[in-house]
Amino acid sequence: xGQDAExxxxxxxxxxxxxxxxxxxxxxxxxxxxxxxxxxxWIKRFIYFHGKxxxxxxxxxxxxxxxxxxxxxxxxxxxxxNQALGALLFLYREALGQALPWLDGLDRAKRPVRLPVxxxxxxxxxxxxxxxxxxxxxxxxxxxxxxxxxxxxxxxVMNRGGRGVQSPLDASETGPRTARDAAILxxxxx
Numbered sequence: 571x572g573q574d575a576e577x578x579x580x581x582x583x584x585x586x587x588x589x590x591x592x593x594x595x596x597x598x599x600x601x602x603x604x605x606x607x608x609x610x611x612w613i614k615r616f617i618y619f620h621g622k623x624x625x626x627x628x629x630x631x632x633x634x635x636x637x638x639x640x641x642x643x644x645x646x647x648x649x650x651x652n653q654a655l656g657a658l659l660f661l662y663r664e665a666l667g668q669a670l671p672w673l674d675g676l677d678r679a680k681r682p683v684r685l686p687v688x689x690x691x692x693x694x695x696x697x698x699x700x701x702x703x704x705x706x707x708x709x710x711x712x713x714x715x716x717x718x719x720x721x722x723x724x725x726x727v728m729n730r731g732g733r734g735v736q737s738p739l740d741a742s743e744t745g746p747r748t749a750r751d752a753a754i755l756x757x758x759x760x
Contacts, residue, residue, distance in 0.1 A: 588625065588665065589613065595664040612657035625661055630671050633658050638677045648679035 586594065589610055596606045613625070619636050620628060637655055640646045646654075655673075662668045710721040 591665045592661060595660070599664070608653060609657040609660055612654040613661050615654075616658055616661075626666055626668070630673055633662075633670060634673050634676050637673070638675075641677045641679045646679060648681045651679040 585591075592610060592613060593606060596609060601609075616633070616636050617623065617625065619639065620632055623632075633655075636658070637651060640651050640654060659670065662670045706718060706721060710718050713721055715721045
Protein backbone atom coordinates (compact mmCIF):
# COMPACT_ATOMS: atom_id res chain seq x y z
CA UNK A 571 0.00 0.00 0.00
CA GLY A 572 2.37 2.81 0.90
CA GLN A 573 3.45 4.81 3.87
CA ASP A 574 1.38 4.60 7.05
CA ALA A 575 1.31 8.38 7.38
CA GLU A 576 0.09 8.98 3.83
CA UNK A 577 -3.40 8.74 2.42
CA UNK A 578 -4.21 7.41 -1.06
CA UNK A 579 -3.74 10.88 -2.54
CA UNK A 580 -0.17 11.19 -1.23
CA UNK A 581 -0.87 13.75 1.48
CA UNK A 582 0.04 12.99 5.09
CA UNK A 583 -2.83 11.81 7.31
CA UNK A 584 -3.39 14.10 10.24
CA UNK A 585 -4.35 12.83 13.66
CA UNK A 586 -7.70 14.19 14.84
CA UNK A 587 -7.41 17.25 17.03
CA UNK A 588 -7.43 16.71 20.78
CA UNK A 589 -11.04 17.69 21.45
CA UNK A 590 -12.20 15.65 18.47
CA UNK A 591 -10.42 12.62 19.96
CA UNK A 592 -12.15 13.32 23.28
CA UNK A 593 -15.54 13.52 21.56
CA UNK A 594 -14.87 10.31 19.63
CA UNK A 595 -13.91 8.48 22.84
CA UNK A 596 -17.01 9.76 24.64
CA UNK A 597 -19.27 8.66 21.79
CA UNK A 598 -17.53 5.30 21.55
CA UNK A 599 -18.39 4.74 25.22
CA UNK A 600 -21.98 5.95 24.61
CA UNK A 601 -21.84 8.77 27.16
CA UNK A 602 -24.61 11.36 26.97
CA UNK A 603 -24.31 14.61 25.01
CA UNK A 604 -24.46 16.58 28.26
CA UNK A 605 -21.49 14.61 29.62
CA UNK A 606 -19.64 15.34 26.39
CA UNK A 607 -20.37 19.06 26.71
CA UNK A 608 -19.29 19.14 30.34
CA UNK A 609 -16.07 17.17 29.75
CA UNK A 610 -15.07 19.33 26.77
CA UNK A 611 -15.78 22.44 28.84
CA TRP A 612 -13.52 21.30 31.71
CA ILE A 613 -10.76 20.19 29.34
CA LYS A 614 -10.81 23.60 27.63
CA ARG A 615 -10.66 25.36 31.01
CA PHE A 616 -7.72 23.15 32.01
CA ILE A 617 -5.86 24.01 28.79
CA TYR A 618 -6.54 27.76 29.13
CA PHE A 619 -5.55 27.69 32.81
CA HIS A 620 -2.11 26.44 31.77
CA GLY A 621 -1.58 28.97 29.00
CA LYS A 622 -2.85 26.78 26.12
CA UNK A 623 -0.26 24.08 26.71
CA UNK A 624 -1.14 20.70 25.23
CA UNK A 625 -2.25 18.20 27.91
CA UNK A 626 0.22 15.63 26.55
CA UNK A 627 3.01 17.95 27.76
CA UNK A 628 1.49 18.13 31.24
CA UNK A 629 0.87 15.61 33.98
CA UNK A 630 -0.35 15.08 37.51
CA UNK A 631 1.23 18.27 38.88
CA UNK A 632 -0.68 20.45 36.42
CA UNK A 633 -3.94 18.55 36.99
CA UNK A 634 -3.51 18.99 40.74
CA UNK A 635 -2.75 22.71 40.33
CA UNK A 636 -5.89 23.22 38.23
CA UNK A 637 -8.17 21.31 40.60
CA UNK A 638 -6.71 23.13 43.62
CA UNK A 639 -7.30 26.45 41.82
CA UNK A 640 -10.98 25.51 41.41
CA UNK A 641 -11.34 24.90 45.14
CA UNK A 642 -9.18 27.66 46.62
CA UNK A 643 -9.69 30.49 44.14
CA UNK A 644 -13.01 29.72 42.46
CA UNK A 645 -14.68 28.15 45.55
CA UNK A 646 -16.45 25.46 43.54
CA UNK A 647 -18.63 22.80 45.15
CA UNK A 648 -17.28 19.30 45.65
CA UNK A 649 -19.53 17.96 42.88
CA UNK A 650 -18.09 20.54 40.48
CA UNK A 651 -14.53 19.62 41.38
CA ASN A 652 -15.39 15.94 40.97
CA GLN A 653 -16.84 16.62 37.52
CA ALA A 654 -13.67 18.45 36.45
CA LEU A 655 -11.54 15.63 37.86
CA GLY A 656 -13.61 13.06 35.96
CA ALA A 657 -13.19 15.02 32.73
CA LEU A 658 -9.41 15.23 33.13
CA LEU A 659 -9.07 11.58 34.07
CA PHE A 660 -11.10 10.70 30.97
CA LEU A 661 -8.89 12.96 28.85
CA TYR A 662 -5.69 11.30 29.99
CA ARG A 663 -6.92 7.69 30.05
CA GLU A 664 -9.16 7.54 27.00
CA ALA A 665 -8.07 10.30 24.61
CA LEU A 666 -4.34 10.46 25.32
CA GLY A 667 -3.82 6.87 26.48
CA GLN A 668 -1.84 8.00 29.54
CA ALA A 669 -2.41 6.98 33.11
CA LEU A 670 -2.18 9.69 35.72
CA PRO A 671 -0.51 8.72 38.98
CA TRP A 672 -2.40 9.31 42.20
CA LEU A 673 -2.97 13.03 42.61
CA ASP A 674 -1.12 13.78 45.84
CA GLY A 675 -1.64 17.21 47.31
CA LEU A 676 -5.12 17.60 45.90
CA ASP A 677 -7.27 19.95 47.97
CA ARG A 678 -10.75 18.48 48.02
CA ALA A 679 -13.79 20.72 48.15
CA LYS A 680 -15.72 20.22 51.35
CA ARG A 681 -19.29 19.06 51.21
CA PRO A 682 -21.53 21.39 53.22
CA VAL A 683 -22.72 20.09 56.55
CA ARG A 684 -26.44 19.49 56.41
CA LEU A 685 -28.20 19.71 59.73
CA PRO A 686 -31.50 17.88 60.06
CA VAL A 687 -34.49 20.10 60.66
CA UNK A 688 -36.42 19.00 63.72
CA UNK A 689 -39.48 20.97 64.75
CA UNK A 690 -41.15 20.99 68.11
CA UNK A 691 -44.89 20.32 68.43
CA UNK A 692 -45.51 24.06 68.91
CA UNK A 693 -43.45 24.94 65.82
CA UNK A 694 -45.45 22.49 63.71
CA UNK A 695 -48.80 23.66 65.12
CA UNK A 696 -48.24 27.38 64.61
CA UNK A 697 -48.03 27.57 60.78
CA UNK A 698 -50.70 24.91 60.37
CA UNK A 699 -53.10 26.73 62.66
CA UNK A 700 -52.54 29.99 60.79
CA UNK A 701 -53.37 28.32 57.47
CA UNK A 702 -56.84 27.08 58.39
CA UNK A 703 -58.99 27.34 55.29
CA UNK A 704 -56.12 27.94 52.83
CA UNK A 705 -55.54 25.91 49.70
CA UNK A 706 -53.45 22.74 50.22
CA UNK A 707 -50.86 23.93 47.66
CA UNK A 708 -50.25 27.07 49.70
CA UNK A 709 -49.65 25.00 52.81
CA UNK A 710 -47.42 22.64 50.80
CA UNK A 711 -45.27 25.55 49.67
CA UNK A 712 -45.03 27.01 53.18
CA UNK A 713 -43.92 23.68 54.62
CA UNK A 714 -41.45 23.09 51.80
CA UNK A 715 -42.87 19.70 50.82
CA UNK A 716 -42.20 18.38 47.32
CA UNK A 717 -45.15 16.00 47.42
CA UNK A 718 -48.66 17.19 48.18
CA UNK A 719 -49.35 13.79 49.79
CA UNK A 720 -46.88 14.57 52.56
CA UNK A 721 -48.59 17.89 53.15
CA UNK A 722 -51.97 16.21 53.26
CA UNK A 723 -50.74 13.84 55.98
CA UNK A 724 -49.30 16.72 57.96
CA UNK A 725 -52.44 18.82 57.63
CA UNK A 726 -54.95 16.00 57.96
CA VAL A 727 -57.02 16.88 54.90
CA MET A 728 -57.11 13.58 53.02
CA ASN A 729 -60.82 13.06 53.71
CA ARG A 730 -61.81 16.69 54.18
CA GLY A 731 -60.81 18.33 50.88
CA GLY A 732 -58.13 20.86 50.11
CA ARG A 733 -59.73 23.74 52.02
CA GLY A 734 -60.37 21.87 55.27
CA VAL A 735 -56.93 22.41 56.71
CA GLN A 736 -56.75 21.69 60.40
CA SER A 737 -53.89 20.20 62.31
CA PRO A 738 -54.54 17.24 64.62
CA LEU A 739 -52.50 19.19 67.16
CA ASP A 740 -55.10 21.95 67.13
CA ALA A 741 -57.79 19.54 68.33
CA SER A 742 -56.75 20.05 71.93
CA GLU A 743 -53.79 21.07 73.98
CA THR A 744 -53.63 17.64 75.58
CA GLY A 745 -53.36 15.67 72.34
CA PRO A 746 -55.30 14.11 69.47
CA ARG A 747 -58.97 13.17 69.85
CA THR A 748 -59.15 10.05 67.68
CA ALA A 749 -56.94 7.08 66.91
CA ARG A 750 -56.62 8.34 63.34
CA ASP A 751 -55.43 11.73 64.58
CA ALA A 752 -52.92 9.97 66.85
CA ALA A 753 -51.62 7.87 63.92
CA ILE A 754 -51.20 10.93 61.70
CA LEU A 755 -49.55 12.84 64.52
CA UNK A 756 -47.15 9.95 65.15
CA UNK A 757 -46.26 9.84 61.45
CA UNK A 758 -45.87 13.61 61.24
CA UNK A 759 -43.54 13.82 64.21
CA UNK A 760 -41.48 10.74 63.33
